Every structure is written in structure tokens, then in C-alpha cells.
Amino acid sequence: MEVVYNVKYKFKTKDNITKDEFKKVFNLKLLNVIMNLENQELL
């Protein structure tokens, strides 16, 4: 039985955020992930 999922996003950003502003925030978050995982890869 196949279920179809309707996926919606919700952001805590201000309503009038520009694409560039969002890109900056997103890449900063991504950098945190990269640095963390690279460091773990201590293993």
C-alpha cells in the first residue's frame, strides 16, 4: 500500500527574507555540519 506524503516546509525566518540572505544563513549552517563531520571522521 503506497502512501503519498505531502511535505511542507516551515522556516523561522522573517517573511521578507531575500534569497541571498537565506543562502548565507543556509551555507553557514552547512559549514557547521561539514566542520563537525570532518572532525569526527577522530575516528
Added chain:
Amino acid sequence: MIEKVGVYCRLSDEDRDKINKNDDSDSIVNQRSMCLKYANQNGWNVVDIYSDDDFSGAGTYRPDFERLIKDCESGKINLVLCKSQSRFSRDMEVIERYLHNKFIEWGVRFVSIVDNADTSIESNKKSRQINGLINEWYLDDLSTNIKKSLKNKREDGLFMGSFAPYGYDRSEEDYHKLVVDPVAAEVVKTIFKMYADGNGYYKICEYLNNNNIPPRSVYKRQKGSKFVCSNCDYKTVRWNPDTIAQMLKNEVYIGNLVQGKITSMGYKVHKFKKVDEKDWCRIENAHEPIIDMETWNKVQKILGTHQKPIKTGEIHYLTRKVYCSECSKVFMRNVYHVKGEETGKRAYLQCKGAKKYHTCDNNKAIRMDELEKIIIDAINDLLDNYYDKNNLQELYNKRKEQYTNNYETIKILEKEKHNLDKKIEDNKVFYRNLYEDKVKGTITEDMFCMMSADYLREIETMTKRIETIDNEIKSLEIVKEERKQADEILKKYKHIDKLNRVIVDEFIDKVYVGCYNKETKTRDIEIEWNIEF
């Protein structure tokens, strides 16, 4: 009747503080000579002398006082002689019990020289009772003053505990100030980091024990502290989950001093009671923190949600992330045996309100692997739209400089190694001396075996720890050398294939799962991103 005299002397800190430094008229020696002279003048026979040094007059837990009472009861003495009534006791209840009851029953007379108390003179009773009352008030005031003084010191941000908490030392300049102990502070940081990374208490203990990191009580003793842990055996003690739980909640690690959590029930009762949290004395920024606020808040958030580790000892990265959009309760994880699955098991998530409390209609479970795929697709969707290689490259180069600086950590590890080397040398000297004592016959073979076993065990533990430190230093230096090219690394994260705690914590705040619609065979999923601006 022949007078069989027992002379009783007592001196405590409260009396020592009261008297002039040059005036030792209250000292045990002077009390004794005054009483002996008085007994001699009256032609009394002194049978025994009882003296309690460093004991308060508030209670009866005094070794020689107890011996005196026993001798009175057995008839060994029939006259108790003191310099003053307060030497015998400052407690009104004790004065009444013995001077006006038991001593009369046992035929014992009480005489004190300075305040003329004498139980053989009937009219003397009122003045004895007044003396007793004044002595009691004195103790009462003293207790209040000490409590007030301690409270003021706590409010001034002074550390008033007997031993510095693990991770800190007392400052050499100011006994009531805490300074970071760099060796133990590294262990504290490791504990917080491991917990923030999703490891449970047991997993953290296992790591610390396997790396031969000495537990708190052992470490304190290794540093020469007189710390005594009444319920642990120093030969076998290991890190335990309760210790980890306690440390993770301790605000001392973010620089706050929280004191006055317990108070004595009263100066006559040697027991303590807990103080309401609102009455604790909390001073912020009292000393240098070991844990940064970001890590602290992350740990408190995990602790607050009671996340439980799964069977591997780790907390699953979707724990407390998935909620029901109908009743807002959390989705619980369940594992079922399923034929045809590679592992024979399959994990599902289901609304707690539906499964446990039967108060929600959203009772259909969702497969863990399906939900994971939804989240992976969503993250990849954002990556496709917002991944900016140039921006990342710039940020990465800046951050890399900070990350590769392991110099401080290496320095701390080398200091710990130096201390352990010194300690091992000391133990070897003790062992040699012990051996010489055995050869000379100063100690027996059995004694030698018993005492040397402790030294050898300590040497072995410390040697193991040094090996671990050497490996850590080596690997930190490798980390510095092994940095791959940024370009290669950044490319790797243009698309993700699987989830882990780092990715989920960084990007996802909550996922809301709606009810399954039987007619349309659809289900709503709302992802709340952890992206703020």
C-alpha cells in the same frame, strides 16, 4: 563520705576564638591545674581527669564526657569538678538531665569553681539554671552568627565548600576562589561534548574507563587532596552514570556558583535538610567557565526532554524531533520483527497519544526508513537551491584556521603526562623504601605485600593513562597534517545520502506528522527547519 573526684575539662573552637590570643586561662592545662588546686585545698581525692579538646559544649558526643558519665553511674566517682558550668555543658537540657536528675539519683555532686555552682547547696539551684540558660543563649547566638556569616560569604561569590568541584582547584591567592584545573577541565569538556553528540551516560562512562581516565574521587586523591568518599573503594572505583548525570546539571561549569542547597537542622542536631531551590544562593560569573553556553544549552535541552539511548547506547538522532500534528505529543520509536527485512527488524514511529494514552486518532505508525528518506530529500532540495560553493569556500578557510590549532590541547595533555611521570617516580621511591624496611625486618612480609600492592596498582594505572595520552598527542598532530583539500571536502556535501545527528540537529527543529487519509491515501508531513534569520 570520701570525695572521689572526677575533673572534667573542655575546650572548643568557639572558646578559642573568644579568648584573647595571649590569654590561655581557658586552656585545658589551666583548667586542669585550677581544678587540681581546688580539690587539694578541699582535701578531695582526684580519681581521674577527663578532657575533651576541640569539642563543642552543645552536644554530648564527646568521648571523655561519655566516659565521665559512665564512671558517675558506676560509682567510680561521686563528685564532678569543673572550672565552670559551661565546661560541663552549654545545653540547658543536658544540665537539667544530669545536674538535677541523674546525678541526684546516682549520688553524684557537681561543683564548678568560677560560677560557684554546687549541687549540694539546695539554694544554689536557681543560679545554676540561670547559668545554663545564659550558656544556651550564647550557643544560639553563635549558631545564628555563623550561619549569617556563611550566607554573606556565599552572597559575595566566595566558594565555601570543603573541596573544589572536579575540573577546578582552589586559587593559591584566594582560598575561596575557584580556578580551572586544565587536566580535569579537558575531561569535563569531553563529557559535555559526548553527551551533546548524542552519547548516553553509559557510553560516556565506558569511554572514560577504557581510556584509563581516573574517576573524580581517585583524581582528587592523586592530587594530594584529603577527599574521602565514604561509599567507594578506591581500588575498584570507576566512572558511573550517576556521576555523569550530576556533572551535566552542575552550573559550576558555566562559571556560576550555586551554594546553600542544604542547611543544618539546628546546632543541637547534627543532621541536614534540603533547601528550596528558590532559596539557593546563585552567583553568576563567579569564576572562569569550562563549558561554553552553546554546549551547555544544548546539553540542558537534551536533558530536559528525557531522551533515552537505544540499545547501542546512543540516543537516536530523531529522538524528540518527530511530533503529532493532531495532539502535539511526541512520536515514539518501536522496533518490530519483520520477515524479509535484512536485519529481521524494522523501526516505526507512532504518536504517543495514540499508542500509549489512546487519546489521539493519529494511530497509524510511520516507517522510520520512509521518514528518513523524506528528511534526506528535503535537505537535498535545499542543497540544490542554496548550496553556494564560493561562499562556503571562504567561510571554510576562515574556520579551518581555528580548527587546526590543537596546540593548547597538546600543551594540557603534556602537563598531565608530566604530573603522572612525577607521581610514578614518587611511588617508585615509596616502593624502594618499603622494600628496605622489609629487608631490615621493620615490617613483615605480609605487610610489605599488602602495602606494595597499592603502590604497584597505582603505577600500573598511571602508566596506562600515559600510553593513552601519548596516543592522543600523536593523533592530534596527525589531525594537523591530514587536512584534505577544502575543494574535495566541500564537494562531498553537495548532496547527502544518509542522516546523522550532526545533520539533523543543525537543520531540523521538528517534524510534524499528520493523520493518514484512507480515501486519498495521503499523509501530511511538516518540516520545521532550524534556520533562523
